[in-house]
Amino acid sequence: MLLLADPWLHNLDPFAIQLPGFVGELLNGGIRWYGLSYLAGFAIGYLIIKRVLSVGASPLKPTQAMDLVVSIAIGIVLGGRLGYVVFYQPSLFLNFTPDSFPWWGVFKINQGGMASHGGMLGGAAGCAFFAWRQKLLNSFKTLHLMDLMAFGAPLGLLFGRVANFINGELIGRACARDFPLAVQFPQEIAETWTPRQVDELNSAPVTSGLPPDLNEYQLTDEAVRQVQAGNEAWVAYMAEHLTPRYPSQLFAGLTEGVIVFAVLLFLYRKPVKPGLITGVFCITYSLMRVVNEFFRRPDAQFIDEGAMPIVTHGQLLSIGLFVLGALLVAFALRSKQDKLGGWKRGRELATD
Numbered sequence: 001m002l003l004l005a006d007p008w009l010h011n012l013d014p015f016a017i018q019l020p021g022f023v024g025e026l027l028n029g030g031i032r033w034y035g036l037s038y039l040a041g042f043a044i045g046y047l048i049i050k051r052v053l054s055v056g057a058s059p060l061k062p063t064q065a066m067d068l069v070v071s072i073a074i075g076i077v078l079g080g081r082l083g084y085v086v087f088y089q090p091s092l093f094l095n096f097t098p099d100s101f102p103w104w105g106v107f108k109i110n111q112g113g114m115a116s117h118g119g120m121l122g123g124a125a126g127c128a129f130f131a132w133r134q135k136l137l138n139s140f141k142t143l144h145l146m147d148l149m150a151f152g153a154p155l156g157l158l159f160g161r162v163a164n165f166i167n168g169e170l171i172g173r174a175c176a177r178d179f180p181l182a183v184q185f186p187q188e189i190a191e192t193w194t195p196r197q198v199d200e201l202n203s204a205p206v207t208s209g210l211p212p213d214l215n216e217y218q219l220t221d222e223a224v225r226q227v228q229a230g231n232e233a234w235v236a237y238m239a240e241h242l243t244p245r246y247p248s249q250l251f252a253g254l255t256e257g258v259i260v261f262a263v264l265l266f267l268y269r270k271p272v273k274p275g276l277i278t279g280v281f282c283i284t285y286s287l288m289r290v291v292n293e294f295f296r297r298p299d300a301q302f303i304d305e306g307a308m309p310i311v312t313h314g315q316l317l318s319i320g321l322f323v324l325g326a327l328l329v330a331f332a333l334r335s336k337q338d339k340l341g342g343w344k345r346g347r348e349l350a351t352d
Helices: 021-026 033-055 062-087 090-094 116-133 139-167 188-192 195-202 216-228 232-241 248-267 276-292 313-334
Strands: 015-018 030-032
Touching (some): 030 033, 062 090, 062 116, 116 313, 188 216, 195 216, 195 232, 248 276
16 A cells, blocks of 8 residues: 555455354454454553553552453443444434344444544543542542553554554545555445445446445445455446545554654653643644544534535544643642652663
8 A cells, every 4th residue: 555656445354253143243244353453452551551550659559450441441432432422423322223233323333433532531431430449539549540541542542543444434535646645445435425426336337236226335335345355347446436535544543543652651651740641641632633634534424515624523522632631731730649650660760
């Protein structure tokens, strides 16, 4: 894909392992890279948090790292899904299909997926729940737990954005065809194509063997499947008709993941006032997200007759997160509490 003369036609399989039968149906076809990215993110988060608890200043013991990560993970998954429904598609609350598992639209994660801002709120709730269970529920100790979560979060976000790219979701805005990293996503058919384009595809020779009554979503699935299988006719048609786009998912992985983690890694090399790492995470993530939204195509429900919004929904949410982060940083710097955390060993701290 990198530095190609022509746009790269996305043909990645979202399944790491495809499973047949009831198990496959229960898992919506099998084990996806998206699910594995969550597992990898939580595993990396556990190792990072355990490191801090092992060598830094903390009221927690290293043996408590797993329990904390489990609480955070549950909060992130629930908050991420509910956040998407609340922030982006409230109609899913009223989506009931008794004859189709999992019956309620809120649980159908293949319809819209997760929201990162909601996941952050859910993770914070997971920290509060853990603090309550461990009798650590005061503002500063809870903020320390949130600092641990924030420190481990960026690499999880990196894995998630790479999985978004593999899935061909959260596609980028249109870019010049000669942009060195341009990508064409077959998944755009259901999201961006006009009825006229869909009709033209239905009447094209490549679809001659398909049922004539496919809807645009079924047609998208077929197009993606044919491209992944390397069908030359479909590849040629898609390459000619798809829009070159920015790989915004990878941009987000670099900025929201790698850059934010680098900033936190520098700040958290020694203990800090509780809440500082969380606040800086909120600020840096918000800034990166605002920038990334200029490359990412907004969700279809927020595009009015093809006109891109001046300020996207993700940017509005990020502005609120930025304000929260600034308040947390100010609160942490003014507090008289002991410093906590730090990932360097004590003997290394003495030389800083």
